[in-house]
Amino acid sequence: MTTTEIFDTLWMEYTQRTPSAQKIKDLFIDKGNKIINDHVAFRTFDDPRVDIDVLAKPFLAVGYIESGEYTFVAKKLYAKHFEHATDKNAPRVFISQLKVAEFSTELQAEVKKMIDAIPENELNSGELVFKGRLWEQPSFVVYEKLQEETEYAAWLYVNGFCSNHFTVDVNELDTFSSLQEVNLFLKENGFKMNTSGGEIKGTPEEYLEQSSVLADRIPVVFKEVTKEITSCYYEFAFRHAMKNGKLFSGFIAGSADKIFESTDMKL
Numbered sequence: 001m002t003t004t005e006i007f008d009t010l011w012m013e014y015t016q017r018t019p020s021a022q023k024i025k026d027l028f029i030d031k032g033n034k035i036i037n038d039h040v041a042f043r044t045f046d047d048p049r050v051d052i053d054v055l056a057k058p059f060l061a062v063g064y065i066e067s068g069e070y071t072f073v074a075k076k077l078y079a080k081h082f083e084h085a086t087d088k089n090a091p092r093v094f095i096s097q098l099k100v101a102e103f104s105t106e107l108q109a110e111v112k113k114m115i116d117a118i119p120e121n122e123l124n125s126g127e128l129v130f131k132g133r134l135w136e137q138p139s140f141v142v143y144e145k146l147q148e149e150t151e152y153a154a155w156l157y158v159n160g161f162c163s164n165h166f167t168v169d170v171n172e173l174d175t176f177s178s179l180q181e182v183n184l185f186l187k188e189n190g191f192k193m194n195t196s197g198g199e200i201k202g203t204p205e206e207y208l209e210q211s212s213v214l215a216d217r218i219p220v221v222f223k224e225v226t227k228e229i230t231s232c233y234y235e236f237a238f239r240h241a242m243k244n245g246k247l248f249s250g251f252i253a254g255s256a257d258k259i260f261e262s263t264d265m266k267l
Contacts, residue, residue: 003062003090009130010040014163017231018216020191021166024234027189028168031175038169038237039081039092042129043156046097047115049123052080055161057126059093067092070253075152075260076102081251091167094251096260098152107149110142114157133160140222143229151264158220158229165212165262167235171247179209179238186213194233197258207240207248210255215263233262 001009015022025035044050056064064082071078076099084090100111117135122128138158147154168182176182179200183193191213193199202209215233219226239247 001058001062003084003087006058006062007037007040007091010163011166013130013132014166014232017159017162017218018233020213020216021232021234024186024189024191024213025168027185028173031185033173033175036089036169036172037091038167038235038239039094040166041094041096041164041235042161043152043164044095044097044128044161045100045111045115045153045156046078047100047111049115050118050128050161052078052095052097054123054126055095055129056080056082056093058129061126063087064090064093068250070096070251070256072096072253072257072260075257076150077152077260079251079256083249092249094256098150098156103149103153107146107153110146110157111153128161129163131161133158135160138220138222140224140227143222147265152260154265155230155263159231163232165233165235165259167237170236170238179211179236182236182238183211194259194262196261196264197255201255201258202252204240206252206255207242208250208252208255209238209240210252210259211236212259212262230263230265235259235262 042055044055059082063085065085067083068081077096079096082093100108114135143154146157194212200209200211212233212235215230217228218231220229242248
């Protein structure tokens, strides 16, 4: 697959889970904008069978390289971001993983059970990012138990391996000059913003400002019951020039920490 094919495939799957993203994209296009994707994010566990390095394989194969790493102490996460070595217009890729050993033995057992159930050919395919949930139909009882410890694991249990969010590059919008204008436009069109840590995460002094709408909720058929559960969300990023004149290209852990909460059921 080429870089374009990878992101086209991911976008098709993502918009099926996240109908609001296509609606938002269309609203921006109708205002005369071309949408450039700043980054796509994925979630996984730190089990070596499915960890960051495994999910990164399709991107490494088309020329991506590691470009930064991040630790989220409170959420017990570790992450890396990747950039294309030569194509500066290619979206960044952000992959985080849960530090499973830092949770209860019950959660560790459930995660192991999930991963043990993945067919060997899928684990070795190098294409986990496209595969979604590869274990049995989820149990609402298990979902709630996971949720008590971490929303992240509960979300993964239901959604599996997929694009957690795409991100509009606000710098490239023609009819908006700030993230504040973008957020106002979204709210005027009926979308609810993630306000955890403030509507805008980050500052010009940190060279990155981010915001996101709350995740869509889609019906999930559990073993016991059908419930509407958070799927994915759309993010918006405005990057500022550093002292050398170049736009900041990395991520701010403190801001990303709050962006993660866009999928929290309680928001």
